[in-house]
Amino acid sequence: MIVGVGALGCVSADLLVRAGVGTVTIVDRDLVEISNLHRQGLYCEADAIEKKPKAVAARDRLRVVNSDVDVRAHIADFTSENALSLIEDGGVPDVVIDGTDNFETRYLINDCSVKLGVPYVYGGAIATQGSAAVFVPGGGGPCLRCVQPDPPKPGTQATCESAGVVGAVSSIIGSYQAAEAMKVLMGQMDRVMGSMLSFDLWEGQRTRVDLSDAKDPECPCCGNGEFAFLEALGAPPQVLCGQRAVQVSGGSTMIDLERLGAGLEGFEVKEYMIRGTVEHGGEAFELTCFADGRAIVDGTDDVGVARAVYSRYIGI
Numbered sequence: 639m640i641v642g643v644g645a646l647g648c649v650s651a652d653l654l655v656r657a658g659v660g661t662v663t664i665v666d667r668d669l670v671e672i673s674n675l676h677r678q679g680l681y682c683e684a685d686a687i688e689k690k691p692k693a694v695a696a697r698d699r700l701r702v703v704n705s706d707v708d709v710r711a712h713i714a715d716f717t718s719e720n721a722l723s724l725i726e727d728g729g730v731p732d733v734v735i736d737g738t739d740n741f742e743t744r745y746l747i748n749d750c751s752v753k754l755g756v757p758y759v760y761g762g763a764i765a766t767q768g769s770a771a772v773f774v775p776g777g778g779g780p781c782l783r784c785v786q787p788d789p790p791k792p793g794t795q796a797t798c799e800s801a802g803v804v805g806a807v808s809s810i811i812g813s814y815q816a817a818e819a820m821k822v823l824m825g826q827m828d829r830v831m832g833s834m835l836s837f838d839l840w841e842g843q844r845t846r847v848d849l850s851d852a853k854d855p856e857c858p859c860c861g862n863g864e865f866a867f868l869e870a871l872g873a874p875p876q877v878l879c880g881q882r883a884v885q886v887s888g889g890s891t892m893i894d895l896e897r898l899g900a901g902l903e904g905f906e907v908k909e910y911m912i913r914g915t916v917e918h919g920g921e922a923f924e925l926t927c928f929a930d931g932r933a934i935v936d937g938t939d940d941v942g943v944a945r946a947v948y949s950r951y952i953g954i
Contacts, residue, residue, distance in 0.1 A: 639663045639724075639731040641716050641747055643696040645677040645803055646761045647737025649812025652680060654819060655700045661708040662700065663731065665724055666692040667715035669926065669934065671881060677805035689926070691910060713910050715887060715932055716743055718870045721750050733822045735759045735815050739879050741789035742867070748782040749865040751775055757822045757830075758782070761811045765801040766840035768811040771849065772818045772830050779832065780852040781860040807839050875941045883936040884944035893931050893952070902951065918947045925951060 640647045640654075643666045654662055670678075670685040670692055678692075685695040697711035712724055716738075725731065734756050736747055744760065751758035751773060758773045760782060773781050814835065821829045837844040858864040875886045899907035905914030913926045924936035925947060933952060935944040 639665065639733075640735045640737050641665050641743065642737030642739065643678075643680065643692050644668070644674070644737055644739060645763060645805070645808035646812045646815065647735070648678045648680040648696065649809050650735050650737065650759075650761075650816040650819065651696060651700060652703065653813060653816035655704045655707045655709065657816075657820065658704065659707060659820075659823065661710065661728075661731075663710040663712070663728070664693055664696055664700075665712045665714055665716050666696070666737075667713070667885065667932065668692050668878065670695050673881075677803055677808045689913070691928075694910060713928055714930055715885065716746065717887065718746060718868050720930075721746055721868060722753075725750055725754065725756070730754055730756060733757045733759060733819045735819055736761050737812075737815075745782065745789055746867040746870075748773065749859060749868040752781050752860045753865055753868065759815045759818050759822075761815045763803055763807045763811050766804050766807060767836070767838045768807045769834065769836045770811050770814040770818070770831070771834040772822075772832075774822075774827065774830065775860065777827065778853065780849055780854065781857060783859040784852050784854040784857045784861075785834065785849065787854075787858070804839060810837075810839070875944055877939045877941065878934070881936070882939050883934050884938060884941055886933050886935060886944050886948040887931070893927065893929055895927065895929055898927065898952070916947060916951050918943065918950060923947055927952060 640651050643651055643664050651662060651664060669689045670681045672686045675681060680696045680699045691713045693711040693713045697709050700709045734747060734751060736744055738744055747758055752775045755775045760771045762769045818831055832850050833846040833848050835846055855861050875884050877884050895912050896907055899905045899912035902914055905912050911926055911928050915922050916925045927933040933948050935947045938944055
């Protein structure tokens with residue numbers, strides 16, 4: 639399973655499908671944007687113009703790449719409310735790859751990894767810097783929370799909005815992740831990377847931190863069996879990285895898209911989403927709604943405005 643098919647997920651998914659991995663399940667909440675194309679190689683301009691869900695665009699591309707691989711897609715936000723059901727749908731995967739761009743989701747993946755005993759291939763890329771590691775539950779090594787007990791405080795870390803991402807960095811980290819996943823899938827656990835790799839591509843610097851003695855017996859997650867991120871309340875509205883758009887969660891409420899779309903004038907109705915232009919406070923916004931109740935309000939980075947638009951036109 640690959641959570642997030644942005645820059646990292648595109649690279650790892652492409653390599654794994656081309657390698658012939660039997661089943662690849664991808665999860666992503668976002669839509670393809672023109673600004674994605676320099677680093678997200680599974681998409682093209684037509685996907686961005688259509689604002690196609692990344693999970694669908696990636697699935698369609700990967701199925702053409704290798705029709706022998708069973709590629710499954712979930713258009714969903716990976717949250718505490720649905721994480722376990724998404725991972726367990728169709729059978730627990732042999733490995734989970736992190737293709738996300740935020741720490742909250744990474745810690746949620748780590749909770750799932752420890753709870754289900756599934757190896758977690760971590761990756762991160764921002765600006766000219768990248769990092770990667772593998773956390774194997776039950777193998778005597780650490781989990782993510784042993785290495786970094788809590789996520790960084792909001793505003794203390796650069797984001798793709800503030801710092802951008804050099805596409806070559808994503809390619810390197812995504813390739814590392816695919817290679818580590820292959821080792822896990824082949825049962826060659828003695829070959830799995832036992833360190834945290836970090837590099838700055840622009841400065842030509844690279845470091846490795848040995849994780850063999852990093853396990854914390856008092857770790858709240860792998861030591862004490864506490865899954866704080868899995869047990870957290872539903873995700874609040876989030877400003878999407880690199881976009882003037884806000885995602886609003888519908889909780890666990892499912893929506894009849896055809897019925898909702900029929901009641902909204904001018905809305906395009908598709909199997910997996912509806913989309914149209916709405917007005918609020920004298921301004922126009924593009925509203926995209928998915929079957930899981932989640933919506934993206936495009937045209938604002940104000941969470942309060944996005945909530946108001948969601949409440950007015952979706953009303954749940």
